Amino acid sequence: MASSWVPDMDPASDFSLANIPFGIISTTADPAPHAAVAIGSFVLDLKVLSANVDLSQIFPGIDGLAEAFSQPTLNAFAQMGRAVHRRVRSALQDLLSKKTAHPAVLRDNAALRSQALLPQSAVRMHLPMAIGDYTDFYAGYHHAYAVGVMFRGPENALQPNYLHLPVGYHGRASSVVVSGTPIRRPVGQILPDPAAEPKRPVTAPSRKLDIELELGCFIARGNHMGDAIPVGDAEEHIFGYVLLNDWSARDVQTWEYVPLGPFNGKNFATTISPWVVLADALEPFRTRGIENATELQGYLKEPREERVFDVRLEVDLTTAEGTTTTIGRTSSRHLIWSFPQMIAHHTLGGCPLRPGDLLGSGTISGPGGVDERGSLLEMTENGKKEVQLAGMDARTFLKDGDTITLRGFCGEEGARVGFGECRGKIYSAVQR
Amino acid sequence: MASSWVPDMDPASDFSLANIPFGIISTTADPAPHAAVAIGSFVLDLKVLSANVDLSQIFPGIDGLAEAFSQPTLNAFAQMGRAVHRRVRSALQDLLSKKTAHPAVLRDNAALRSQALLPQSAVRMHLPMAIGDYTDFYAGYHHAYAVGVMFRGPENALQPNYLHLPVGYHGRASSVVVSGTPIRRPVGQILPDPAAEPKRPVTAPSRKLDIELELGCFIARGNHMGDAIPVGDAEEHIFGYVLLNDWSARDVQTWEYVPLGPFNGKNFATTISPWVVLADALEPFRTRGIENATELQGYLKEPREERVFDVRLEVDLTTAEGTTTTIGRTSSRHLIWSFPQMIAHHTLGGCPLRPGDLLGSGTISGPGGVDERGSLLEMTENGKKEVQLAGMDARTFLKDGDTITLRGFCGEEGARVGFGECRGKIYSAVQR
Ligand SMILES: [Ca+2]
Ligand SMILES: [Ca+2]
Numbered sequence: 001m002a003s004s005w006v007p008d009m010d011p012a013s014d015f016s017l018a019n020i021p022f023g024i025i026s027t028t029a030d031p032a033p034h035a036a037v038a039i040g041s042f043v044l045d046l047k048v049l050s051a052n053v054d055l056s057q058i059f060p061g062i063d064g065l066a067e068a069f070s071q072p073t074l075n076a077f078a079q080m081g082r083a084v085h086r087r088v089r090s091a092l093q094d095l096l097s098k099k100t101a102h103p104a105v106l107r108d109n110a111a112l113r114s115q116a117l118l119p120q121s122a123v124r125m126h127l128p129m130a131i132g133d134y135t136d137f138y139a140g141y142h143h144a145y146a147v148g149v150m151f152r153g154p155e156n157a158l159q160p161n162y163l164h165l166p167v168g169y170h171g172r173a174s175s176v177v178v179s180g181t182p183i184r185r186p187v188g189q190i191l192p193d194p195a196a197e198p199k200r201p202v203t204a205p206s207r208k209l210d211i212e213l214e215l216g217c218f219i220a221r222g223n224h225m226g227d228a229i230p231v232g233d234a235e236e237h238i239f240g241y242v243l244l245n246d247w248s249a250r251d252v253q254t255w256e257y258v259p260l261g262p263f264n265g266k267n268f269a270t271t272i273s274p275w276v277v278l279a280d281a282l283e284p285f286r287t288r289g290i291e292n293a294t295e296l297q298g299y300l301k302e303p304r305e306e307r308v309f310d311v312r313l314e315v316d317l318t319t320a321e322g323t324t325t326t327i328g329r330t331s332s333r334h335l336i337w338s339f340p341q342m343i344a345h346h347t348l349g350g351c352p353l354r355p356g357d358l359l360g361s362g363t364i365s366g367p368g369g370v371d372e373r374g375s376l377l378e379m380t381e382n383g384k385k386e387v388q389l390a391g392m393d394a395r396t397f398l399k400d401g402d403t404i405t406l407r408g409f410c411g412e413e414g415a416r417v418g419f420g421e422c423r424g425k426i427y428s429a430v431q432r
Numbered sequence: 433m434a435s436s437w438v439p440d441m442d443p444a445s446d447f448s449l450a451n452i453p454f455g456i457i458s459t460t461a462d463p464a465p466h467a468a469v470a471i472g473s474f475v476l477d478l479k480v481l482s483a484n485v486d487l488s489q490i491f492p493g494i495d496g497l498a499e500a501f502s503q504p505t506l507n508a509f510a511q512m513g514r515a516v517h518r519r520v521r522s523a524l525q526d527l528l529s530k531k532t533a534h535p536a537v538l539r540d541n542a543a544l545r546s547q548a549l550l551p552q553s554a555v556r557m558h559l560p561m562a563i564g565d566y567t568d569f570y571a572g573y574h575h576a577y578a579v580g581v582m583f584r585g586p587e588n589a590l591q592p593n594y595l596h597l598p599v600g601y602h603g604r605a606s607s608v609v610v611s612g613t614p615i616r617r618p619v620g621q622i623l624p625d626p627a628a629e630p631k632r633p634v635t636a637p638s639r640k641l642d643i644e645l646e647l648g649c650f651i652a653r654g655n656h657m658g659d660a661i662p663v664g665d666a667e668e669h670i671f672g673y674v675l676l677n678d679w680s681a682r683d684v685q686t687w688e689y690v691p692l693g694p695f696n697g698k699n700f701a702t703t704i705s706p707w708v709v710l711a712d713a714l715e716p717f718r719t720r721g722i723e724n725a726t727e728l729q730g731y732l733k734e735p736r737e738e739r740v741f742d743v744r745l746e747v748d749l750t751t752a753e754g755t756t757t758t759i760g761r762t763s764s765r766h767l768i769w770s771f772p773q774m775i776a777h778h779t780l781g782g783c784p785l786r787p788g789d790l791l792g793s794g795t796i797s798g799p800g801g802v803d804e805r806g807s808l809l810e811m812t813e814n815g816k817k818e819v820q821l822a823g824m825d826a827r828t829f830l831k832d833g834d835t836i837t838l839r840g841f842c843g844e845e846g847a848r849v850g851f852g853e854c855r856g857k858i859y860s861a862v863q864r
């Protein structure tokens with residue numbers, strides 16, 4: 001990978017020239033949310049670029065980009081399809097590289113640089129897409145297995161359907177928020193003594209507030225209602241990826257979820273990282289997922305073997321006092337279903353996907369010990385054991401004032417393709 | 433109720449002067465979808481009215497109506513809140529009544545009438561709202577009980593949480609369609625022999641395509657994330673009601689739904705009636721819901737006893753040959769939870785509702801025999817018994833070519849408050 005002329009490129013940056021993720025920013029100069037890409041510790045404001053440069057020179061043959069980059073979401077750009085995303089990313093990589101073919105446009109244009117290239121600390125990030133529908137899958141095999149063992153024992157850990165289809169449920173699109181948004185501890189109906197009969201629920205702040213470490217996938221182009229997306233075509237419907245924290249109130253969820261699935265236990269908030277890593281940027285990091293010995297239905301048979309990505313993932317917990325502990329480390333390779341398989345299954349019966357729809361992978365955990373887990377439920381065996389934190393502190397579930405930060409990246413120093421942060425701080429249910 | 437000067441008012445019409453439901457139409461003269469109300473067998477085009485009349489005369493003190501009525505959805509109007517809906521409906525009732533205070537505006541203005549008052553047969557109906565999120569509840573007590581008996585026996589018919597909270601799940605907003613939209617039979621993973629071990633699923637068109645007779649509720653104003661809507665305030669957040677058919681593929685649902693709830697068994701289509709009956713129009717038809725002897729949590733305690741509406745509901749099945757049989761007759765009074773209770777529960781943990789969000793009541797069945805049921809699952813005991821149709825035909829589940837029409841109304845002849853039709857015809861899964 002070539003190197004960039006952008007100042008202060010840190011080799012450890014998630015946003016190397018190999019990445020070029022897209023996001024929605026607002027700035028002091030232009031408070032209306034609009035498109036940008038991240039590069040090192042800077043952003044390139046694509047609306048400013050569009051207003052000052054003849055885009056047909058840099059992105060020949062692509063119409064409508066200036067308008068798409070002025071929108072408050074990336075939906076219009078996503079809809080243009082993967083071929084366009086590929087060409088735009090590649091042209092931006094050229095523009096930002098030392099050996100750019102168009103040095104006069106930006107590299108040697110101090111006036112435009114001062115307007116268009118802004119420190120990340122100087123911009124505000126917004127939700128990158130208008131999310132029509134959000135679906136959360138359950139493709140983290142080790143998570144599903146560990147949770148199954150906890151509640152049903154090792155014999156029946158996985159439900160009979162688990163290896164035959166990507167189990168998922170419809171989430172709450174309105175509750176998806178961008179990294180940094182404060183998360184209020186939800187109040188809910190919970191059973192103080194789940195074993196007691198008759199059941200005596202109370203209404204109280206959740207005492208089992210948890211996280212779920214997930215990869216999120218944004219849809220670029222959808223399908224018409226009634227038509228399925230074949231698994232071999234699904235890749236063309238993907239815009240890109242984000243980190244996703246599916247906050248979960250385990251006590252609320254346990255009481256409510258039979259028979260129709262999670263509801264208030266999940267719908268109070270889901271946090272995503274602000275930068276959408278384009279599907280093409282992750283291509284070099286493909287790997288095999290979890291082997292599934294089950295004979296799959298034809299519509300789930302993917303031609304390729306390297307179905308998932310090896311994104312190294314980390315979960316940090318920062319206490320109200322400011323002490324940070326990395327409580328989990330794993331990889332997105334621990335998925336038993338790929339996003340193309342999820343898309344093929346989602347649309348099998350004709351369900352229409354739309355540009356900007358969000359799919360969650362399900363909680364990602366590694367096969368190893370408690371330090372490879374993507375939820376406190378697993379790390380603490382549903383609150384039975386404590387996770388030890390730096391500074392003599394410990395947790396079963398989250399405390400008010402805790403901040404959770406997810407991080408994820410692929411690749412070597414100097415050419416990292418990373419996601420930045422997916423962060424949320426818990427505030428009290430009773431502060432009104 | 434006064435009578436209307438609109439021609440050909442049929443006393444059996446759902447759209448008497450007592451109703452005035454809002455919808456989105458397009459016309460030959462104006463193919464861009466925009467707002468209208470239904471009156472008798474006509475519609476009053478509110479965009480045409482706005483363009484030709486000084487609205488401040490008819491709706492004094494309400495700003496922004498002309499713009500709201502030009503939108504392709506009713507969301508902007510819904511957001512204005514119940515006080516505005518009430519005044520606008522009441523002013524339109526005056527305008528359309530024989531003794532209108534403003535005869536010159538429309539009653540005696542032949543030129544405007546010819547443009548603004550159009551036969552319903554001459555306009556096309558569209559989805560009335562942009563639906564951000566769709567939630568389906570399970571508040572039809574007799575349905576939940578009957579289905580529970582079928583699968584778990586009478587001892588355990590209701591799950592332990594059922595009487596404590598309004599059970600619901602997140603549905604698929606993208607698959608909500610307006611009455612008349614053809615419904616393709618979904619393909620899905622199903623178990624030809626559910627008892628066989630190991631499980632051997634196949635991928636095939638659903639053989640258990642079913643309906644669910646529901647009442648739908650549209651949200652007028654939402655809540656900020658983190659804030660709950662108290663049950664006593666919830667009424668002010670309701671825009672109005674529609675009929676809702678939550679098409680369900682029972683064989684797909686059975687195999688997929690443990691542990692995360694219905695997914696492909698539901699997300700291929702949900703049909704709603706096109707006219708939104710405003711909350712105020714249903715007020716005169718309040719009644720007590722199903723008694724719930726459970727001690728409710730405080731947030732679910734509704735001040736009033738008449739918590740639900742007595743909408744008389746009917747399900748018609750029309751065969752491909754054109755023979756129609758009314759297979760079910762019941763009432764929306766058979767709900768154990770009111771929409772304000774559903775809203776209070778939905779937002780208890782801070783989940784944000786937005787204008788245009790749709791809530792389904794859950795399948796509504798009466799306490800009586802198979803002719804009071806809102807699903808074929810119940811009418812046929814999951815396919816064990818046939819429903820007899822006119823013309824020596826019979827059904828367990830739906831056949832290709834079948835049309836299902838839901839109807840619902842309150843009130844006496846000449847002053848009916850009805851919903852019109854919620855209709856969908858099944859076409860084959862294999863016609864591509
Ligand atoms: Ca999840
Ligand atoms: Ca339903």
Ligand SMILES: [Mg+2]
Nearest residue numbers: 246266269270
């Ligand atoms: Mg969530």
Ligand SMILES: [Mg+2]
Nearest residue numbers: 678698701702
């Ligand atoms: Mg449905």
Ligand code: NI
Nearest residue numbers: 133173565605
């Ligand atoms: Ni949704």
